[in-house]
Amino acid sequence: MNFHTRKWVKPEDLNPNGTLFGGSLLRWIDEEAAIYAIVQLGNQRVVTKYISEINFVSASRQGDIIELGITATEFGRTSITLTCQVRNKITRKSILTVEKMVFVNLGEDGLPAPHGKTEITYVKDQFKEDVINE
Numbered sequence: 472m473n474f475h476t477r478k479w480v481k482p483e484d485l486n487p488n489g490t491l492f493g494g495s496l497l498r499w500i501d502e503e504a505a506i507y508a509i510v511q512l513g514n515q516r517v518v519t520k521y522i523s524e525i526n527f528v529s530a531s532r533q534g535d536i537i538e539l540g541i542t543a544t545e546f547g548r549t550s551i552t553l554t555c556q557v558r559n560k561i562t563r564k565s566i567l568t569v570e571k572m573v574f575v576n577l578g579e580d581g582l583p584a585p586h587g588k589t590e591i592t593y594v595k596d597q598f599k600e601d602v603i604n605e
């Protein structure tokens with residue numbers, strides 16, 4: 472799993488306890504996972520269908536840097552299943568794991584549509600060589 476995304480915990484992300492507000496983290500996760508699904512499926516019309524149980528195992532504080540890792544575990548007919556890990560780069564602790572997030576590929580009519588993908592596409596295969604090297 473690659474931890475491509477990093478976030479800096481700022482005052483506006485805190486709860487009254489002075490630690491990272493769960494809702495802020497969930498927004499980041501949902502957005503990153505949606506971007507991952509959009510890129511993998513090659514379609515911007517992708518929606519969150521299901522998110523499994525979330526267990527916040529350690530808190531983050533203002534100034535901490537957290538990393539989000541997302542990877543695809545299953546390609547269905549119209550869906551893609553992802554798994555997500557979030558860890559604290561400063562304390563080196565795990566913050567949470569989301570076992571399963573399901574996104575559904577939609578057609579222009581807003582209904583589930585087959586995406587035709589069966590495996591992860593890597594960045595090096597998505598851009599032409601000269602674009603990567605620029």
Ligand SMILES: CC(C)(COP(=O)(O)OP(=O)(O)OC[C@H]1O[C@@H](n2cnc3c(N)ncnc32)[C@H](O)[C@@H]1OP(=O)(O)O)[C@@H](O)C(=O)NCCC(=O)NCCS
Nearest residue numbers: 518519520521546547548549550551573575577581582583
């Ligand atoms: C996404 C939506 C169009 C799917 O409609 P649906 O009637 O459930 O569609 P289907 O039954 O054909 O299922 C579509 C895919 O989702 C999967 N799926 C459906 N319910 C699921 C669940 N509870 N858990 C995991 N996967 C599920 C199906 O297995 C199917 O995948 P596959 O084609 O790869 O086998 C509809 O549920 C919807 O619009 N939901 C709201 C989405 C949304 O607004 N998200 C943002 C929330 S704030």
